[in-house]
Amino acid sequence: MTAQPGSAVAVSLENVSKTFRLPHQQYSTLKERALHPFRSTEYDELHAVKDISLEIAEGEFFGIVGRNGSGKSTLLKCIAGIYGVDQGRISIAGRLSPFIELGVGFNMDLTARDNVVINAIMLGISRREAKARFDHVIDFAELDEFVDLKLKNYSSGMLVRLAFATAIQVDAEILLIDEVLAVGDAAFQQKCFEEFFRLKREGKTIVFVSHDMYSVERFCHRAMLMERGNMVQIGDPREIGRAYHKLNFGQLPHEAPAAESAASGTMIADAWFAAADGERVTSCSQEDALSMCFEVRFAEDLTNPVFAATLRTELGHTIIVARTDQHGGASGSFKAGETVTAKFAIPNWLTPSRYLLTPSVAREGTGENALALVEDMASIMVHGSSVSGGILELPVDVRIERA
Amino acid sequence: MSVSEGARLPIPRRSPVTHRVHGPSAMGDDLRRFWSLTFTLARTEFKLRFYGSVLGYVWTLVRPLLFFGVLYVFFTQIGHVNDGSKPGEKFYGSQLLASIVLFQFFAEATTGAVRSVVDRENLVRKIHFPRLVIPLSVVLLALFNLALNLVVVLVFALAEGVAPMLSWLELPLIVGALIVCATGVAMLLSAMFVHFRDVQPIWEVIQQILFYASPVIISIETVIKKLSPTMLHIYMLNPLAVIFQQFRHAMINNASPSAGQVLGSWAALGGALALVVAIFVIGFMVFNRAAARIAENL
Numbered sequence: 001m002t003a004q005p006g007s008a009v010a011v012s013l014e015n016v017s018k019t020f021r022l023p024h025q026q027y028s029t030l031k032e033r034a035l036h037p038f039r040s041t042e043y044d045e046l047h048a049v050k051d052i053s054l055e056i057a058e059g060e061f062f063g064i065v066g067r068n069g070s071g072k073s074t075l076l077k078c079i080a081g082i083y084g085v086d087q088g089r090i091s092i093a094g095r096l097s098p099f100i101e102l103g104v105g106f107n108m109d110l111t112a113r114d115n116v117v118i119n120a121i122m123l124g125i126s127r128r129e130a131k132a133r134f135d136h137v138i139d140f141a142e143l144d145e146f147v148d149l150k151l152k153n154y155s156s157g158m159l160v161r162l163a164f165a166t167a168i169q170v171d172a173e174i175l176l177i178d179e180v181l182a183v184g185d186a187a188f189q190q191k192c193f194e195e196f197f198r199l200k201r202e203g204k205t206i207v208f209v210s211h212d213m214y215s216v217e218r219f220c221h222r223a224m225l226m227e228r229g230n231m232v233q234i235g236d237p238r239e240i241g242r243a244y245h246k247l248n249f250g251q252l253p254h255e256a257p258a259a260e261s262a263a264s265g266t267m268i269a270d271a272w273f274a275a276a277d278g279e280r281v282t283s284c285s286q287e288d289a290l291s292m293c294f295e296v297r298f299a300e301d302l303t304n305p306v307f308a309a310t311l312r313t314e315l316g317h318t319i320i321v322a323r324t325d326q327h328g329g330a331s332g333s334f335k336a337g338e339t340v341t342a343k344f345a346i347p348n349w350l351t352p353s354r355y356l357l358t359p360s361v362a363r364e365g366t367g368e369n370a371l372a373l374v375e376d377m378a379s380i381m382v383h384g385s386s387v388s389g390g391i392l393e394l395p396v397d398v399r400i401e402r403a
Numbered sequence: 404m405s406v407s408e409g410a411r412l413p414i415p416r417r418s419p420v421t422h423r424v425h426g427p428s429a430m431g432d433d434l435r436r437f438w439s440l441t442f443t444l445a446r447t448e449f450k451l452r453f454y455g456s457v458l459g460y461v462w463t464l465v466r467p468l469l470f471f472g473v474l475y476v477f478f479t480q481i482g483h484v485n486d487g488s489k490p491g492e493k494f495y496g497s498q499l500l501a502s503i504v505l506f507q508f509f510a511e512a513t514t515g516a517v518r519s520v521v522d523r524e525n526l527v528r529k530i531h532f533p534r535l536v537i538p539l540s541v542v543l544l545a546l547f548n549l550a551l552n553l554v555v556v557l558v559f560a561l562a563e564g565v566a567p568m569l570s571w572l573e574l575p576l577i578v579g580a581l582i583v584c585a586t587g588v589a590m591l592l593s594a595m596f597v598h599f600r601d602v603q604p605i606w607e608v609i610q611q612i613l614f615y616a617s618p619v620i621i622s623i624e625t626v627i628k629k630l631s632p633t634m635l636h637i638y639m640l641n642p643l644a645v646i647f648q649q650f651r652h653a654m655i656n657n658a659s660p661s662a663g664q665v666l667g668s669w670a671a672l673g674g675a676l677a678l679v680v681a682i683f684v685i686g687f688m689v690f691n692r693a694a695a696r697i698a699e700n701l
Contacts, residue, residue, distance in 0.1 A: 020699055030601050077698075081531040082530070083427075083698060084426020090423065091421050098531040099530045101529045104526060105525070107451070122532065
């Protein structure tokens with residue numbers, strides 16, 4: 001898979017493989033070694049990365065996704081030079097940031113001031129330059145009042161802010177980031193996203209490892225799906241997202257529209273969540289009734305097409321698949337050029353979190369091939385305090401009866 | 404939730420030079436960063452100790468002084484190891500304190516290095532940097548302490564009546580040899596500890612032996628008198644013995660024999676120095692070989 005033609009290659013991997021040796025016994029001792037000098041240590045081989053070749057263009061935002069243990073973090077560490085590769089070669093063009101995680105090397109017993117300078121030196125900045133950039137870092141992190149506070153007295157959110165601000169001060173042309181946005185409050189996450197867009201505009205090359213398909217689809221130009229050390233698929237982040245969900249949670253009610261049926265022109269123009277009064281909302285309280293809505297513009301005459309709304313958690317767990325053929329019966333006849341809005345009202349038993357809506361529409365029948373489908377087209381944030389630990393807060397009737 | 408910035412690729416600005424990514428190494432290819440990192444790590448640790456406790460740095464100074472006080476009172480007032488009657492045996496106090504301070508440097512540098520790489524696991528596994536920085540920063544920290552302690556030794560020696568001598572110019576060479584020796588051992592031990600966790604207790608024992616096998620409490624004159632020539636040669640195989648004695652000869656009392664005089668020949672002195680260099684080279688080679696895989700073997 002080559003990068004977009006015409007642009008310089010920033011990161012290039014040729015047949016890269018990495019194998020770990022896992023000794024059966026974790027730590028041997030000198031004593032044992034002296035007593036049994038010729039016993040060979042037994043070990044298993046774990047092929048963490050198998051023969052991966054790819055090119056990432058300069059200025060590209062590249063995502064690597066995969067399940068736990070798929071080898072994505074190992075691959076990132078190989079690119080960073082933290083692990084040496086066993087086979088193949090990795091070349092980069094430009095300055096590479098040497099870290100892969102935020103806040104590495106922070107010392108809790110030191111003040112923010114000291115930590116920022118020390119971290120900068122670790123990232124390859126000179127002491128003088130680090131001091132010159134200090135104010136900018138603290139400004140970004142919005143921690144001016146706390147510069148001389150020891151980190152052990154920081155809240156976790158403040159730590160993340162400081163870590164992120166420290167990390168992006170490096171003038172690296174190529175950044176490697178492992179699961180960076182998993183932490184911090186909503187406001188700071190938003191800020192990180194904005195910063196990501198800024199880096200993107202500046203043309204930095206970013207290799208981004210994540211579980212979070214939402215941020216991969218939002219930022220990445222291209223993505224790659226890994227499974228058991230192999231590259232399964234590489235390409236458009238949305239396609240990769242679909243493949244990843246499939247790998248994790250099975251299929252959607254409708255398959256993605258094939259090219260020919262997509263050419264039919266039927267499209268989903270808009271999707272949103274609505275409150276009980278019909279007003280569009282992007283956030284709501286727990287127990288406020290909700291509707292999942294989307295607007296379809298038909299390009300051909302159709303009888304009883306199947307409208308479906310799939311509600312999923314951010315992790316991609318499907319909560320409900322609402323379909324006209326199962327929940328409403330026949331949908332009726334529609335003319336070419338007609339625009340309709342499908343509304344699926346549901347009681348809001350969702351626990352506080354963010355949820356994503358995937359609208360789709362398919363021909364009458366099994367609904368295998370969608371006429372149109374837009375993955376994660378709308379999102380809603382549910383607020384509230386009741387967290388029982390499940391995905392749903394179903395109404396519960398409690399009764400304890402003596403035998 | 405559409406992709407707000409399309410999948411179009413930005414226009415490339417320029418093509419920087421392509422270079423190959425190598426796995427982790429001991430030294431890296433940027434010596435300035437190497438030094439700056441080593442210094443920063445040592446400085447941070449120094450600062451933490453300085454401000455860490457109520458009395459801060461006082462403890463670092465008090466420890467060798469207390470140890471010295473106990474030994475001094477015991478061996479001059481009770482044990483009568485040395486009564487200072489001969490010219491070569493003058494300034495027992497300064498000699499004892501100096502040897503303790505030098506030994507403490509060696510002990511701090513090596514014992515501190517054993518666990519250093521393993522204890523900095525989070526750095527090693529998440530940042531690409533020259534691995535040798537870690538044990539070297541431990542040695543450097545010990546060197547900061549040594550510098551401060553040597554000031555105390557100087558004050559004490561002047562108070563005891565030691566007069567400044569031309570041979571004080573040998574100080575950088577003598578301390579240099581000690582640093583080379585300690586660094587070699589530090590590199591060796593920190594690399595070995597990744598695989599062999601019993602290196603720590605074993606080294607503690609060896610260190611104890613080295614303390615008594617060096618002219619710290621018992622002066623070299625006594626050692627020469629009691630040991631056979633062969634045993635004396637074995638004794639002088641210990642680089643610390645050579646270094647401590649030369650320090651005493653050059654810095655405190657010219658009347659006591661130099662390391663060369665104890666060894667008996669220039670060739671033997673050359674051999675002793677070669678041993679110091681050999682320890683360093685072996686330590687470096689072992690560490691260098693292990694460096695590439697330290698991150699995954701932790």
